[in-house]
Amino acid sequence: xxxxxxxxxxxxxxxxxxxxxxxxxxxxxxxxxxxxxxxxxxxxxxxxxxxxxxxxxxxxxxxxxxxxxxxxxxxxxxxxxxxxxxxxxxxxxxxxxxxxxxxxxxxxxxxxxxxxxxxxxxxxxxxxxxxxxxxxxxxxxxxxxxxxxxxxxxxxxxxxxxxxxxxxxxxxxxxxxxxxxxxxxxxxxxxxxxxxxxxxxxxxxxxxxxxxxxx
Ligand SMILES: [Zn+2]
Numbered sequence: 746x747x748x749x750x751x752x753x754x755x756x757x758x759x760x761x762x763x764x765x766x767x768x769x770x771x772x773x774x775x776x777x778x779x780x781x782x783x784x785x786x787x788x789x790x791x792x793x794x795x796x797x798x799x800x801x802x803x804x805x806x807x808x809x810x811x812x813x814x815x816x817x818x819x820x821x822x823x824x825x826x827x828x829x830x831x832x833x834x835x836x837x838x839x840x841x842x843x844x845x846x847x848x849x850x851x852x853x854x855x856x857x858x859x860x861x862x863x864x865x866x867x868x869x870x871x872x873x874x875x876x877x878x879x880x881x882x883x884x885x886x887x888x889x890x891x892x893x894x895x896x897x898x899x900x901x902x903x904x905x906x907x908x909x910x911x912x913x914x915x916x917x918x919x920x921x922x923x924x925x926x927x928x929x930x931x932x933x934x935x936x937x938x939x940x941x942x943x944x945x946x947x948x949x950x951x952x953x954x955x956x957x958x959x960x
Pocket of ligand 1: 871872873874
């Protein structure tokens with residue numbers, strides 16, 4: 746794979762750190778919330794921007810989103826996936842080069858990158874709100890998201906490969922868009938059928954993970 750980063754340190758809010766625990770502190774603190782499923786209105790409309798920063802409620806929401814993402818074996822999670830109508834997402838993800846990225850971003854705006862700075866990658870994509878299936882979907886392999894941290898400080902997060910896909914997928918969520926909405930009708934229908942067959946197993950695995958973690 747091209748441009749392998751030399752620095753393999755964990756990136757927290759985009760910044761490399763020398764040491765980081767296996768379980769993110771947010772995950773340790775957080776409680777598990779119910780993950781919304783395709784069809785629930787909160788997933789299909791644009792979320793409201795975060796306007797109150799630095800509140801205990803916002804910090805708790807971020808912790809809970811981390812814990813919920815963790816027990817669901819997720820890479821990233823948007824607030825409307827835990828039934829909260831806010832433009833906020835979190836990630837805890839290993840990229841294509843084995844580098845872990847951890848963080849949260851409110852009110853994200855993706856940079857419109859010129860075609861010379863990206864290429865389309867067609868790879869399987871899934872979603873915790875569409876439990877079970879994965880489907881091939883082409884997305885740009887490079888993304889830059891501008892937004893704010895929980896204290897309201899401006900933050901820019903850049904991703905390549907799988908992490909770029911995550912930043913785009915989560916930003917889509919906050920616009921009321923699922924990856925299913927980007928698939929051809931036939932692929933969308935087959936993904937929904939597969940979800941119907943597999944979701945009970947996925948929910949059981951999440952419950953087992955949660956109880957193992959004491960959540
Ligand atoms: Zn998703």
